[in-house]
Amino acid sequence: MSRNIDRRTFLRGAAAGSAVALAGGLALRALRQQPERWEEAAFPSPGDGRVAVLAASDYDGPLEATVLDGLRAIGADVRGANVLLKPNLVEFDPTTAVNTDPRLIAASVLALRRLGAISVRVGEGPGHRRDVQDVVTRSGLADVLAEVDASFVDLNTAAIRRVRLRSRYTDLGELWLPTPVLDADVVVSMPKMKTHHWAGVTLSLKNLFGTLPGRVYGWPKNILHWAGIEQSILDIAGSVRPAYAIIDGIVGMEGNGPISGVPIEAGVLVFADDPVAADAVGASLMGFDPEQILYLSEAGRFLGQADRSRIEQRGEDPERLASSFAPPPRGSGVTAG
C-alpha cells in the first residue's frame, strides 16, 4: 500500500518522525571533520545533476516506453556504448520485494538498445546466495533476459582485476573488480528502492556492493562489513563510477530491509545521470532526509551532487509521488525517530 506524504514534508526532505540516521555513522561524522579522503585529480568537484521521477504503477504496463522517457529526460547518451546494467539481485523470496524486478530490467535493456547502445548485458554478484543459477532462474530474470536476448554475467565468478582506490574511506587500499564492470563503457546502477537495516537505504550507491566478487570478499561480502559498510560504499562508488541510475520504486521495501522488510507500492521510477543525485531524490521519495544518511551526504562532497538546489528535476512532480517508507528497526545500527 502506498502512503503519500504532503508537500511540506517532502520539501523538508523527511517524513515526520521517520528520519533515518546512522548510529554507526559516528565514524563518518568524524571523517567529515577531516581533510578530503579522495584524490582531487580523480574526483572533479561535482557538477549539477539531472533527475527524472516518473510514475509507474505496475510492472505489466508499458515499461519500455516509460524507461525510454526517463532516460531521455536525463539526456542519457549511450550511443555506441557497451552497457552493463547492475540490478539488485540479492536472493529470491517470492513473498517479498528484495530484488529489482526482472520485467523492469528487461524493459531497460530494450530502452537502452533503442537509445543506441551496441550491447547491454546484466551483471550482478548476489551478496547472499552463492548459487547464482538458482537466484537468476527462480527470480524470473533468466526467462525475461532470454525473451530480450540479453546475457547475464555472474560478477561473483567473472574475471577480475585489481584497482587502486582513489579514495580512502576504508583501509582496503585496492579493490578486485570484475572486468565486465571495468570494461563497460557505461555502468547503470539499478537498485530496488528499499530500506537497509545497517546502511539506512539501499539505492544506487549501496547497490554497488554487488559489483564485488564474493569469491574474494566472502558472502555476504564480509570484508566490506568489517571495513565499514558506509566507508565501503564510498570507496566502491568511487571506483565503479556508474554513469546513470534507474531506481525501481514501483514496489519498494520498507521496514527491516534489505531482506526482511515489507513490500510497499511506491509507484515510482527514478532516473538520474548522477548516482548521488539519484539517491538524494530517492531517499526523499521514501520520506527520509538525505542529509541524515551520512554516506550519502559524504558522497555529495566528491562523488556527485547531493545539493537539491543543484539537481535539475525533470519528469513528474516528485512531491506528488513521494511516500512514507517505514524506517529500519531500532537497535539495528540505524535510529528512527
Add this chain to the structure above:
Amino acid sequence: MGREIGGIEYTVPFTEPIVPEMSIDTASLVARLQNPDGGSGPRLGQPSEPEPTALAALALGDERARTWLAEHQREDGSFATVVGPYVNDSATGLGALALGPGAERERALDALESSRAASADSTAAIPIDESAIGWAWTRGTASWVEPTARALWALRVARPSSTRVADAVSFFRDRECVGGGWNYGNREVLGIDLPPFVQTTAISLVGLSGLDHDLEARGLDTLRSMWRDEATGGLSLATALAAFRTHGATADAREVRIELEHLIVETELLGDGVALAWAALALNAPMPTGAP
C-alpha cells in the same frame, strides 16, 4: 538396479565411486576448466584459484591439480587470496582434503587449527553464543557457516582428534535455524528468524557428519523438505547430493541425482567451476570421509 534418464543408464543405489561410465560426463566439464598450470579458475580461461582447484582435485583425483595446490600453499600452510590487508583463506579446508595424506596436508591442517575467527559480541540485534567461534571467510573477521563447514570437514576427516572439531560443532549448534538447517551465518537478526538454505545446510551436513546425531537429523530433515525449492541451482543440488551421500541417505541422494543430471544436461551449470566441481564430486567421486 538401473534406471533410464534420457536414454542413458545409470545405477542406483550408487556405490563409491559411482560407476565411471556414468551418463553425465561432468568430470570432463570440470577437466575443461583446468588451466595448463594444473589449477582451475572459477570459469573457463580464468586464472587458477584455490577453491575451484581443490574441488577439481577432489572430483577428478587429479595429480596436476594437487601439484598446483602444493605450489601455491602459503608459508603458514593456508590457501588464500589476499585483498589489501585482508587474507581470504577460506579454501584451506578444501585444500587440505584435496592434497591427500602428507606433509602439505599436515601444514594445511595446522593452518586451520591456528586460524580462529574474530569473536563477535552477542547483541539484541544478533544474539549468538559468543563462545561458539568457527572460521571466517577472511582472517580477522567473524565466523560464517560455509568456511566453518569446510574447516570442520577437513579436520573431521584428516585430524579428528583436533580440539577445534568441538569448536565447530558448538558453532553449528548455536547457529542452527529454528527447525533445523543453516543460513549463512546467523539464526536470528533483528528479531527475525532467518531461514535455512540448501547450499549452506548441505555443506554444514557434509562437515558435521557423525558428530551430533540430533543436529544432523534435523538438518537432514530440513534439507529433505527444501531441496526441491532450490532445484534450479546446480550448486545447491550438488552440495545436497554430497550431503545425502555423506549421510548414507540413499533414497534422497537418488532423487537429487536425477535432478542434478537433468540440470547439467540442460545448462552445464552455466560453466560455474565451483558448482561443476561439486557436481562431479557428488556424482562420481569418493566423498572424503573419516571417523567422527
